[in-house]
Amino acid sequence: xxxxxxxxxxxxxxxxxxxxxxxxxxLALSGSDGGGELVYSExxxxxxxxxxxxxxxxxxxxxxxxxxxxxxxHLMFVFEGNxxxxxxxxxxxxxxxxxxxxxxGQCVLVLEGKPGRDNRAGHLSRITRVSLRERTGAFAPLTxxxxxxxxxxxxxxxxxxxxxxxxxxAFTPLRLLHSWTGTTGRHxxxxxxxxxxxxxxxxxxxxxxxxxxxxxxxxxx
Numbered sequence: 001x002x003x004x005x006x007x008x009x010x011x012x013x014x015x016x017x018x019x020x021x022x023x024x025x026x027l028a029l030s031g032s033d034g035g036g037e038l039v040y041s042e043x044x045x046x047x048x049x050x051x052x053x054x055x056x057x058x059x060x061x062x063x064x065x066x067x068x069x070x071x072x073x074h075l076m077f078v079f080e081g082n083x084x085x086x087x088x089x090x091x092x093x094x095x096x097x098x099x100x101x102x103x104x105g106q107c108v109l110v111l112e113g114k115p116g117r118d119n120r121a122g123h124l125s126r127i128t129r130v131s132l133r134e135r136t137g138a139f140a141p142l143t144x145x146x147x148x149x150x151x152x153x154x155x156x157x158x159x160x161x162x163x164x165x166x167x168x169x170a171f172t173p174l175r176l177l178h179s180w181t182g183t184t185g186r187h188x189x190x191x192x193x194x195x196x197x198x199x200x201x202x203x204x205x206x207x208x209x210x211x212x213x214x215x216x217x218x219x220x221x
Contacts, residue, residue, distance in 0.1 A: 003069040003135045005150045010040040017139050027149040032168045034077040041143035044178050047195045048140040055138050058099040062125035066110045068153040070099035073212035075156035083107035083124045096164040109154040
């Protein structure tokens with residue numbers, strides 16, 4: 001999950017992730033694999049919405065002073081190899097890792113453009129420091145694309161399972177429900193019912209190595 005960070009709205013303004021509402025459109029990446037162009041993607045629901053619990057966050061700082069704060073089991077996109085500061089991402093160099101597995105020397109994608117004008121605006125920035133910090137409140141919005149740009153850094157909407165593509169595929173029924181009914185069965189604060197169902201199925205059907213070891217504990221997701 002993501003700490004109280006900011007996202008970019010279609011209007012061009014910034015908004016705290018904790019204040020987002022279903023139906024709003026936020027800056028994201030078009031590809032279901034975490035790549036593609038900049039788009040504004042509709043927020044369908046929150047997979048987790050917890051404004052009061054204290055959680056441990058991994059804070060990733062980069063050479064360009066970008067910062068991303070995620071819980072241990074949350075997925076993020078990193079680039080390895082020749083990811084010089086400010087470079088354009090090479091095709092196929094991206095992979096998904098848990099926030100707890102991010103390391104200095106890896107790079108993240110920092111995005112500064114706007115859809116329609118500079119669709120591929122983005123550059124790599126190398127992680128220089130990974131630290132742990134307790135914060136109050138954590139939020140996991142689900143967008144149509146399954147990605148979201150948080151504090152200017154590209155991130156996944158998903159957690160617990162080890163592959164972004166697999167998680168995105170698993171949420172297809174929820175997207176279909178939204179397209180048919182206009183809702184996802186919005187819930188109060190806490191973990192979304194569909195996330196709970198998928199977690200139960202994952203523990204039943206997937207090898208334990210495919211799930212983050214802390215994923216079973218709500219406070220560490």
